[in-house]
Amino acid sequence: MTSAQRLAAPLVALMFAVLLLAPQAAAWAAEVTPSPKDAQVYFIWPRDGEVINGGKFWVRMGLRNMGVAPKGVNRPGTGHHHLIVDSELPPAGQPIPSDRNHLHFGAGETEARVELPPGKHTLQLLLGDQDHVPHDPPIHSKKITVTVR
Template sequence: MKNTLIATALVCLAANAAFADGHRSAAPEGAQAYIVSPADGAVVTNPVTIVFGLEGMGVAPANVEVDNTGHHHLLINTDPATLDMDSGLPATDQIVHFGGGQTQVTKELPAGTHNLQLLLGNWSHVPHDPPVMSEVITITVE
């Protein structure tokens, strides 16, 4: 029994590693994420509501593998060039996951200027190929 549990655990670990690393889903041509609001250059107060948009694809929760879908990740003051696009995106204060398929968030941000960008992840949090991301917007929180 103990050997069976160990073998099962190893199979699960291997499966998790396989889906979280290197499984980039193809993005349909023309697919685009965008930030509906706030507008680029907006001066806002807390809490800040950020509304996500997506064109040419659908939204599906994490761990639900459906072609031409994904879920949003909000990059806050994060350059996507610093991310490993072949691995699952880490969850941090600057890379906020919306694995439930959410299309907006109301969030407290520190006072100051912030760059915001959306990056779509597939069912295993890995960016699509090519990446589906929004333009960067800059907001100022008073």
């Protein structure tokens, strides 16, 4: 076997892997859940600019023209809340991460007790479908700022 053939073998294997996985990736991307044009997610509390004493507080989440359903429930016109803390919205069409900056409320919660360290923080709500993927188009609130003392 020549050196060119030895170098080409891994490249050919990679090309076959891409060809095999491409239809699955395309099918997954095509399954983004549509959202109603008039759907809206918003903060009931806290309000933008709120000063919060102590680190623990309740976040109350509102939703218009859609329903709330737990993760795993595939029902048209529904989703569940995610709270984005001190971060940007995740890329469209991909599952919402689950970490300290992306809080999931997959049981269908519309309020939650949150604890943040002292300082200024940004909060934003994002609705996810049964698989934690944002709808198309994404349903998100405006980003608000709170200060924890």
